[in-house]
Amino acid sequence: MRVLIILILFSGCINQQEELLELMDKGNSSLAINNYNEAIQSYTEALELHDNYLSALNNRGVAYQKKREYELADTDYSRAIQIDNTYFDAYFNRALLAMDFHQYYKAQEDLDYLSSSHPDSVKVYFSLGLVHTHLRNYREATRYFDLAIRLEPDNPELYVNSGTLHYYRKSYDLAKNDLDIALSIDPLSHEALNALAMVHISIGKKILAMEYINKAIKLNPDNPHYLNNRGFVYIMMDNLELGELDVDLSIRRDDKNSWAFRNKGIIALLREDFETAELFFLKAAKMDDFTAEVYYYLGETYRAQNNTKACEMYKKSANQMESKGIESFNSHCL
Secondary structure (H helix, E strand, O other): OHHHHHHHHHHHHHHHHHHHHHHHHHHHHHHHOOOOHHHHHHHHHHHHOOOHHHHHHHHHHHHHHHOOOOOHHHHHHHHHHHHOOHHHHHHHHHHHHHOOOOOOHHHHHHHHHOOOOOOOHHHHHHHHHHHHHOOOOHHHHHHHHHHHHHHOOOHHHHHHHHHHHOOOOOOOOHHHHHHHHHOOOOOOOOHHHHHHHHHHOOOOOOOHHHHHHHHHHHHHHOOHHHHHHHHHHHHHHOOOOHHHHHHHHHHHHHHOOHHHHHHHHHHHHHHHHHHHHHHHHHHHHHHOOOOOHHHHHHHHHHHOOOOOOHHHHHHHHHHHHHHHHHHHHHHOOO
16 A cells, blocks of 8 residues: 555656646747747746746746846746755846846846856856946956956957947957957957947047948848947938937837937937937936946036036046046036
8 A cells, every 4th residue: 555655646746747847848938939928827837836946937037027027037036046046047147137227236246156156157257247347347347258258269249248348448449359350250240340330430430430330230220229329420420310310210119228318319419409408318317327428418418508517417427437528527617
């Protein structure tokens, strides 16, 4: 009799394990085709059979994140980590979620743990490079991108981001060098072409910038960031009408890009519509104060109206080591 009971229990465990695997397969298949509701349902059913099933928690978190149900995603990732405080996927996904909300110190905490427990992870070093870039810790960002490149020297994406970092630092020769390496590895890297466009517009080579951004858009015509950047190139070429068309289309495709709203502000500023310019610049700064030169342009907007807040904005720009902000603060506020 005892043997019979053991066999029945053992058989029950096998059946439950098979059901869990079927539910996970179903959930993963749904997730792969962006059917997030069905994926969540399958993972939830799996968790009803086994409430500490780590893969189900992590993958349901991914599905919630894709649905923009961010609190539920964070809850699932955190619960998985509570169950197993060494679980790589949940730490990494929680860090990416924090980055999406510009919670860079929170993301850094999770990624620092992973860099110590997984010292050969390219994606951890890459993500830490992005985090420190947004925190303006450029030396640390460079170090992490270099670590990633050392592990994967043939990965063009790593050179694109290292080049973009040099662009932020206004080290344009270093930026072009990294981006040229990216293109030598992958001549169809639209990311590298887009970044090269931004480098060339910054050094005044407007026609070359337009050539690069058009190549990027030809390779990836639906990318809202590339459209916004072409809009910026048009603005710098004094073609506000075409610039506005691109920027508006970019916003319709992605209304979370603070740089596009900054560009809307620049257009309004150049048209001397100062009230509208102020609204767009404030919106961009609220969305992400990493947005380049947004405080400088706010300073320009206020100075055009003889508003004493101009110097406050120039100082914020100067504190971010932006040359235009530094020059304007020195010229108008000292």
